[in-house]
Amino acid sequence: MSHQPHILVIDDEPQILRALRTILTEKQFRVTTARGGEEGLTHAAADAPDIVILDLGLPDMDGITVCARLREWTQCPIIVLSVRDSERDKVAALDKGADDYLTKPFGIEELLARVRVALRHSARAKGGQTNLVRAGALTIDLAWHVVTREGDEVKLTATEFNLLAYLAANRGRVLTHRSILIHVWGEADAEHTEYLRVYMRQLRKKLEADPNLPQHILTEPGVGYRFIADD
Amino acid sequence: MANRRVIIIPMHFRSATLVLTRYLLTSGLVALSTLILFFMRDVLTTPLVALLYLMPVGLTTAIWGLGPGIMSAFLAFIGFNYFFIQPYYTLAVRHTSDVFMLLVFFIVAVVISQLVGRAKSGLATAMAREREATQLYELSTALAGLHDERLIVRTVVEQAQAVFQGERIEIGLADGQQITVSFPPDLPNPTRQPELTIPLQATRGDMGEMRLWCSDLPISVSEKRLLQTFASQGALALERARLAEVEARAKVLEESDQLKSALLSSVSHELRTPLATIKAAATSLRSSEVSWASSARSDLLAAIDDEADHLNLLVGNLLDMSRIESGALKPQRQWNILSEIVGSVLARMQHLTMQHRLEIDLPEDLPLVPVDYVQIEQVLTNLISNSVKYAPEGTVIQICALVEDGSVRIQVSNQGPPVPVEHLERIFEKFYRITNSDRVTGTGLGLSICKGIIQAHGGRIWAENLPSGFAFNITLPQVWEEASPLQLPPDWESA
Numbered sequence: 059m060s061h062q063p064h065i066l067v068i069d070d071e072p073q074i075l076r077a078l079r080t081i082l083t084e085k086q087f088r089v090t091t092a093r094g095g096e097e098g099l100t101h102a103a104a105d106a107p108d109i110v111i112l113d114l115g116l117p118d119m120d121g122i123t124v125c126a127r128l129r130e131w132t133q134c135p136i137i138v139l140s141v142r143d144s145e146r147d148k149v150a151a152l153d154k155g156a157d158d159y160l161t162k163p164f165g166i167e168e169l170l171a172r173v174r175v176a177l178r179h180s181a182r183a184k185g186g187q188t189n190l191v192r193a194g195a196l197t198i199d200l201a202w203h204v205v206t207r208e209g210d211e212v213k214l215t216a217t218e219f220n221l222l223a224y225l226a227a228n229r230g231r232v233l234t235h236r237s238i239l240i241h242v243w244g245e246a247d248a249e250h251t252e253y254l255r256v257y258m259r260q261l262r263k264k265l266e267a268d269p270n271l272p273q274h275i276l277t278e279p280g281v282g283y284r285f286i287a288d289d
Numbered sequence: 290m291a292n293r294r295v296i297i298i299p300m301h302f303r304s305a306t307l308v309l310t311r312y313l314l315t316s317g318l319v320a321l322s323t324l325i326l327f328f329m330r331d332v333l334t335t336p337l338v339a340l341l342y343l344m345p346v347g348l349t350t351a352i353w354g355l356g357p358g359i360m361s362a363f364l365a366f367i368g369f370n371y372f373f374i375q376p377y378y379t380l381a382v383r384h385t386s387d388v389f390m391l392l393v394f395f396i397v398a399v400v401i402s403q404l405v406g407r408a409k410s411g412l413a414t415a416m417a418r419e420r421e422a423t424q425l426y427e428l429s430t431a432l433a434g435l436h437d438e439r440l441i442v443r444t445v446v447e448q449a450q451a452v453f454q455g456e457r458i459e460i461g462l463a464d465g466q467q468i469t470v471s472f473p474p475d476l477p478n479p480t481r482q483p484e485l486t487i488p489l490q491a492t493r494g495d496m497g498e499m500r501l502w503c504s505d506l507p508i509s510v511s512e513k514r515l516l517q518t519f520a521s522q523g524a525l526a527l528e529r530a531r532l533a534e535v536e537a538r539a540k541v542l543e544e545s546d547q548l549k550s551a552l553l554s555s556v557s558h559e560l561r562t563p564l565a566t567i568k569a570a571a572t573s574l575r576s577s578e579v580s581w582a583s584s585a586r587s588d589l590l591a592a593i594d595d596e597a598d599h600l601n602l603l604v605g606n607l608l609d610m611s612r613i614e615s616g617a618l619k620p621q622r623q624w625n626i627l628s629e630i631v632g633s634v635l636a637r638m639q640h641l642t643m644q645h646r647l648e649i650d651l652p653e654d655l656p657l658v659p660v661d662y663v664q665i666e667q668v669l670t671n672l673i674s675n676s677v678k679y680a681p682e683g684t685v686i687q688i689c690a691l692v693e694d695g696s697v698r699i700q701v702s703n704q705g706p707p708v709p710v711e712h713l714e715r716i717f718e719k720f721y722r723i724t725n726s727d728r729v730t731g732t733g734l735g736l737s738i739c740k741g742i743i744q745a746h747g748g749r750i751w752a753e754n755l756p757s758g759f760a761f762n763i764t765l766p767q768v769w770e771e772a773s774p775l776q777l778p779p780d781w782e783s784a
Contacts, residue, residue: 146621163601165594251623251624252623252624255657258629259626270632271632277633279633280663
């Protein structure tokens with residue numbers, strides 16, 4: 059990358075800030091930190107970071123509010139850091155515009171992977187989509203609606219393809235049940251998670267080597283799904 | 290009416306008519322004796338008449354008591370003087386000897402009636418005392434062992450009513466529970482104020498009062514005393530019941546306190562063990578005295594990583610446990626496919642189950658289950674990790690499911706050692722371990738969390754020994770809020 063990506067970390071834990079600053083600086087990122095929501099919003103407005111890492115439990119305002127306020131004016135990727143066992147918070151943050159989430163405690167490799175996914179996604183959004191998505195033996199042509207597995211075409215229903223296309227276009231990112239349902243079935247079916255369960259099972263049977271141990275369509279427990287591709 | 294009350298107190302005549310009748314009968318008896326003696330006066334000497342006159346005096350005293358006795362002595366004296374002492378038919382006395390005789394007769398008559406009367410009244414008092422003692426004994430026997438306030442109050446009211454036969458008796462408790470028991474039941478209280486109100490006095494003050502309605506009969510001093518004794522017996526029984534209740538509550542508190550401190554000490558032990566490893570590894574790596582070979586270095590780092598995960602798991606389990614115990618663990622139910630949940634459990638546990646062979650047997654047509662994905666994932670994770678811990682390496686761990694009686698039954702079985710029958714239930718208790726806790730690592734909470742989650746789902750979990758191993762069983766209801774599984778989306782399978 060030509061310029062050093064700029065990461066804004068908003069978290070009230072000094073130890074987390076210290077660790078992230080050290081690690082991310084070491085990994086050639088430019089790092090700004092903020093200890094609260096207001097301070098974070100000010101920094102975001104002043105510095106226009108390439109990515110925001112946001113804690114949900116902030117002293118002065120709720121992380122989800124920060125998420126919503128950021129989305130009012132910027133599309134910069136937001137990765138949420140949340141404590142365990144608050145799937146509802148995670149879903150709320152994702153539905154309010156966050157791009158990804160990570161559970162505390164987290165491994166740094168995991169965080170760096172999510173950061174790379176988010177940066178790639180925003181680069182794609184700016185530079186235009188590639189129509190071909192590769193994931194292991196799978197090739198998905200989003201323009202021609204063709205899916206092949208080890209070179210053989212896989213027959214998908216229209217709904218199955220829409221579902222797969224939405225996942226593939228957002229490869230690497232977590233998608234909530236709600237956002238998938240709205241995108242594929244429409245607003246009226248936003249709560250019908252069971253549709254999703256049945257179609258995902260069907261998709262996995264057609265696409266995965268072992269549908270019980272999926273390698274590409276991963277379940278994010280209590281939150282949604284994530285499609286893992288090669289890039 | 291006269292003998293309605295069981296207790297008869299001598300010298301205390303409850304009704305004026307009764308008293309009048311007794312005196313009239315006394316007069317009649319003396320008159321009858323006079324008549325008989327009058328007709329026989331020719332064959333009788335005067336001293337003999339005097340002796341015979343003592344008979345009605347003694348009799349009346351024996352039957353009707355001291356008052357009638359004295360009166361009969363007086364009447365006999367008049368009759369003797371009037372009919373048998375010269376001059377006849379006057380109260381005048383001619384001979385000095387006759388004056389002496391009359392005087393002696395009167396004194397003897399009065400003394401006899403006094404003696405007989407006293408003996409009789411003493412006997413009656415003794416009998417009354419005995420009856421009182423019996424009644425009190427019966428009351429305290431009935432009250433012994435009673436711990437329910439309402440039952441105590443009812444017993445006192447019924448016993449008091451049996452003894453006093455008043456119109457109505459009621460006990461109202463002032464503090465705590467508002468208990469009011471009346472006898473006879475089903476009747477409204479008289480509209481007027483009760484004739485007698487006795488406070489229920491215990492060592493710690495008033496507990497309420499006993500109210501009596503008895504319009505027709507006044508209450509004697511001794512009856513009132515007995516009622517007061519009843520009231521205070523009742524009050525003491527109530528107080529004893531309350532103290533017992535307080536003590537029982539204190540005991541429960543103490544026990545839960547002990548449980549908490551046992552839990553805390555167990556938890557702090559569990560928390561410190563991974564912390565000790567982390568601290569030791571981190572300080573070793575920072576130490577400038579040792580230069581670590583790269584393999585040792587990566588071992589220490591792996592230990593830190595693993596123990597941090599273990600610590601995280603423990604904290605999560607503790608949180609779950611406290612949520613289960615406070616009833617805050619509400620499943621976020623959605624229709625789910627069991628095989629998807631099992632799949633994500635297996636993917637997550639790959640590194641832990643490498644030493645065992647896993648066999649999954651889930652029918653393709655297994656219906657969707659209305660469960661909290663994350664919670665059921667955790668249950669299966671805990672059951673599999675328990676199997677991994679106890680079953681020997683290289684053996685099979687099997688997960689199968691089937692529909693049974695309207696529920697989905699899941700079985701996680703392994704080829705581990707059997708669990709003694711008496712432990713099969715208890716392994717789901719917190720921090721309960723069959724083996725020495727140092728030999729197996731874990732939080733001691735896994736199975737009790739499983740139980741909490743499954744119960745919150747309205748299902749059942751139990752363990753059983755198999756012919757060649759051990760199994761956990763779960764049943765999960767197939768219906769959710771009366772709804773049966775979903776309708777498939779409209780364009781299902783329309784390619």
